[in-house]
Amino acid sequence: MKIHEYQAKELFRKYNIPVPEGSVAFTPDEAAASAEKLGGYPVVVKAQIHAGGRGKGGGVKLAKSVDEVKKVASEIIGMTLVTRQTGPEGRLVGKVLVEQMVKIKREFYLSIVPDRATAKIVIMASQAGGMDIEEVAEETPEKIIKVFVDPLAGIQAYHCRELSFGLNLTSASGKKLITMVKNLYRLFIDYDCSLVEINPLGVTEDFAVIAFDAKVDIDSNAIYKHKDIQEYRDFGEEDPLELEASKFNLNYINLDGNIGNVVNGAGLAMATMDIIKQAGAEPANFLDVGGGATSEMVENAFRIILMDKKVKGILVNIFGGILRCDVFAQGVVQAAEKTDIDIPVVVRMEGTNVEEGRKILADSGLKLETAIDLKDAAKKIATLAA
Amino acid sequence: MSIFVNKDTRLLVQGITGKEGEFHTLQCDAYGTNVVGGVTPGKAGQKVGDIPVFNTVSSAVKKTGANASMIFVPPAFAADAIMEAVDSEIEVIVCITEGVPVLDMMRVKNYLKGKKSRLIGPNCPGIITPGECKIGIMPAPIHKPGGPIGVISRSGTLTYEVVDQLTKKDIGQTTCIGIGGDPVNGTNFIDVMDAFQKDPETKGIVMVGEIGGTAEEEAAVFIKNNVTKPVIGFIAGLTAPPGRRMGHAGAIISGSSGTGQGKIAAMRENGIHVCENLGTLGELCVEVF
Numbered sequence: 257m258k259i260h261e262y263q264a265k266e267l268f269r270k271y272n273i274p275v276p277e278g279s280v281a282f283t284p285d286e287a288a289a290s291a292e293k294l295g296g297y298p299v300v301v302k303a304q305i306h307a308g309g310r311g312k313g314g315g316v317k318l319a320k321s322v323d324e325v326k327k328v329a330s331e332i333i334g335m336t337l338v339t340r341q342t343g344p345e346g347r348l349v350g351k352v353l354v355e356q357m358v359k360i361k362r363e364f365y366l367s368i369v370p371d372r373a374t375a376k377i378v379i380m381a382s383q384a385g386g387m388d389i390e391e392v393a394e395e396t397p398e399k400i401i402k403v404f405v406d407p408l409a410g411i412q413a414y415h416c417r418e419l420s421f422g423l424n425l426t427s428a429s430g431k432k433l434i435t436m437v438k439n440l441y442r443l444f445i446d447y448d449c450s451l452v453e454i455n456p457l458g459v460t461e462d463f464a465v466i467a468f469d470a471k472v473d474i475d476s477n478a479i480y481k482h483k484d485i486q487e488y489r490d491f492g493e494e495d496p497l498e499l500e501a502s503k504f505n506l507n508y509i510n511l512d513g514n515i516g517n518v519v520n521g522a523g524l525a526m527a528t529m530d531i532i533k534q535a536g537a538e539p540a541n542f543l544d545v546g547g548g549a550t551s552e553m554v555e556n557a558f559r560i561i562l563m564d565k566k567v568k569g570i571l572v573n574i575f576g577g578i579l580r581c582d583v584f585a586q587g588v589v590q591a592a593e594k595t596d597i598d599i600p601v602v603v604r605m606e607g608t609n610v611e612e613g614r615k616i617l618a619d620s621g622l623k624l625e626t627a628i629d630l631k632d633a634a635k636k637i638a639t640l641a642a
Numbered sequence: 643m644s645i646f647v648n649k650d651t652r653l654l655v656q657g658i659t660g661k662e663g664e665f666h667t668l669q670c671d672a673y674g675t676n677v678v679g680g681v682t683p684g685k686a687g688q689k690v691g692d693i694p695v696f697n698t699v700s701s702a703v704k705k706t707g708a709n710a711s712m713i714f715v716p717p718a719f720a721a722d723a724i725m726e727a728v729d730s731e732i733e734v735i736v737c738i739t740e741g742v743p744v745l746d747m748m749r750v751k752n753y754l755k756g757k758k759s760r761l762i763g764p765n766c767p768g769i770i771t772p773g774e775c776k777i778g779i780m781p782a783p784i785h786k787p788g789g790p791i792g793v794i795s796r797s798g799t800l801t802y803e804v805v806d807q808l809t810k811k812d813i814g815q816t817t818c819i820g821i822g823g824d825p826v827n828g829t830n831f832i833d834v835m836d837a838f839q840k841d842p843e844t845k846g847i848v849m850v851g852e853i854g855g856t857a858e859e860e861a862a863v864f865i866k867n868n869v870t871k872p873v874i875g876f877i878a879g880l881t882a883p884p885g886r887r888m889g890h891a892g893a894i895i896s897g898s899s900g901t902g903q904g905k906i907a908a909m910r911e912n913g914i915h916v917c918e919n920l921g922t923l924g925e926l927c928v929e930v931f
Contacts, residue, residue: 370744372825372855375751407748448743477717478743511883522823523797523852526879527920533881534919542882547779547798548662575799575806577767577781578662606806608781630803631921 257474258306259488262353264470267447271439274466278355280304287329288322290354297321300355301328305347306493308471309339315349318357325354350492358466360458364423365389366437367453368444376404377444379411379437381419385456411441425459432465433457447485448478497560504556506545513538515637516561516570518554520545520579528573531630535638540567547578554587559595569640571633572603574613581605581613589620600625600640604633643843644771644817645792645834646734646760647710651775654708654732655680656699656715656723658690663714666738666779667693670712673776678706699730710734712768712777720764721746728759735828736777737763747826754828761828767798767820778820780805786814791931792838793818794831795850796857800878804850807924813931816844823852831861839869846872846931848923849914853879854900859908866912872930875909876917877902 658680768778773787
């Protein structure tokens with residue numbers, strides 16, 4: 257789960273990680289009030305959306321007076337910000353972070369991520385601060401320092417020494433960096449993070465080490481442990497259909513194509529999307545109804561896909577395992593009773609209780625095309641798409 | 643022959659009294675798996691069917707001689723359940739549970755080092771040696787005993803699809819394993835490839851991967867250097883958009899690593915027969931095996 261920069265900085269303050277003074281504002285007047293509290297200009301006004309690259313897109317601006325804060329904030333709040341991470345449709349900005357402007361002498365990059373290959377926690381740092389780390393990794397990988405921490409043993413002093421010497425820090429700022437890294441590691445573990453990133457991390461004239469930006473992603477599987485993080489969820493940042501699907505525990509992702517699909521199991525769902533594409537059409541979604549799906553969940557899955565007006569046809573691909581085909585078929589019939597299914601539906605069903613499931617669909621009087629196997633399903637979808 | 647589990651496997655079920663745990667325990671038992679006991683803390687003395695329930699893994703192992711375990715506990719307790727089984731030196735631990743936090747699994751993965759146990763999963767359908775032993779949630783009737791093909795996959799239902807196509811072409815299976823869709827799991831492609839290579843009855847292998855991580859690429863290199871049996875590979879998720887998590891926590895493409903195209907190229911370079919269209923997998927198997 258993603259959270260906003262201002263929320264990440266709240267967590268940083270809790271862990272004594274230095275950040276610039278500032279607060280969030282939802283209107284230009286609030287922004288002005290936030291700026292006045294900081295006791296000096298210029299201040300920085302930063303758009304708060306769940307995507308990076310905000311500066312280049314015009315979502316981060318300096319303001320030298322209270323009037324300028326109002327003007328800049330009114331430009332940013334309500335704008336559709338397009339960055340390399342938002343896609344061409346951009347993201348509507350609903351709030352800004354107003355922060356004290358601090359002069360930086362040197363900029364660094366610092367992050368902590370879990371490494372799936374080694375099952376270790378990796379701390380990465382680089383002197384190329386403020387740059388896109390993926391570019392740095394591609395062009396000058398030698399500039400990135402990586403240390404691997406065993407999660408059972410935790411972070412050790414030598415890990416920190418490697419970082420501070422590697423970054424060529426003076427002993428004054430080196431010590432501060434070590435404290436920051438230790439605190440950041442603690443935050444990472446306590447909150448089950450999947451990413452903590454500071455870019456840039458700034459060292460000031462008087463050797464203070466400050467997190468100018470803050471990015472924190474939390475492992476969705478661990479959200480249940482963290483009540484305060486649950487309150488950070490920003491529904492405005494989520495796709496409306498995905499939000500609706502999440503209410504029914506459906507694993508749904510909205511895509512750009514025209515063929516909807518209802519599948520059980522994530523792997524089979526991905527393979528089904530590929531089949532749609534190979535048949536010459538484009539998948540309109542990813543949807544895994546899950547192993548423990550009830551007929552109500554199936555009904556809602558259909559309803560949500562039908563809400564997407566791009567969808568011209570639906571491919572159903574069910575391999576009954578834990579999810580029984582008769583339960584699934586019941587859900588399809590329920591959906592048809594409540595919502596008008598006015599587009600073609602191709603059904604391919606196999607596995608547990610498949611005969612009962614097919615009978616329910618046949619007896620329902622619904623106009624469904626059945627496919628005998630995946631090859632057949634692909635052929636029928638290709639005809640639909642043509 | 644087969645790998646990891648067979649007719650001599652003695653199975654314990656952790657979380658046996660839950661709804662899913664009970665249902666699948668009885669399914670495995672009915673298939674012929676030797677289910678010797680179950681564990682639910684506080685429920686010792688109860689029975690599921692005629693299977694005795696114990697409070698702890700250690701007491702269950704002492705009484706029953708179990709050497710394998712199937713875990714159905716909720717995600718918050720999965721790491722604890724796995725480590726409990728490891729400490730009782732259970733040889734094969736199959737964790738079905740979906741949604742285990744990544745940091746929990748990282749601790750488990752490091753804890754497993756140097757121990758006698760093999761972990762399969764989490765977030766997996768389990769393992770089956772058709773006709774002998776089923777540990778997991780897969781539908782039994784789609785399998786065909788006797789080999790000669792081994793199946794390994796990161797997915798559940800996609801594995802069923804593959805097995806079903808094999809069986810419909812009259813090709814049987816030695817052992818089918820779902821290693822799970824999470825970013826950090828116990829047994830990986832390489833471990834299983836190595837075991838299939840050493841199993842005399844397995845004559846060919848189908849490997850089903852998906853986007854995310856680099857496990858398929860690493861397995862491809864291992865296969866080139868160590869596996870003499872023919873391997874067919876399939877990758878799901880070629881159409882997935884970068885940066886989005888496709889259901890499985892592990893299925894996310896970040897930057898240029900983890901793409902389906904990269905995995906397919908790596909498989910081709912290392913002599914694996916690539917199946918590009920899932921609908922034709924069965925036919926390709928007839929051709930190659």
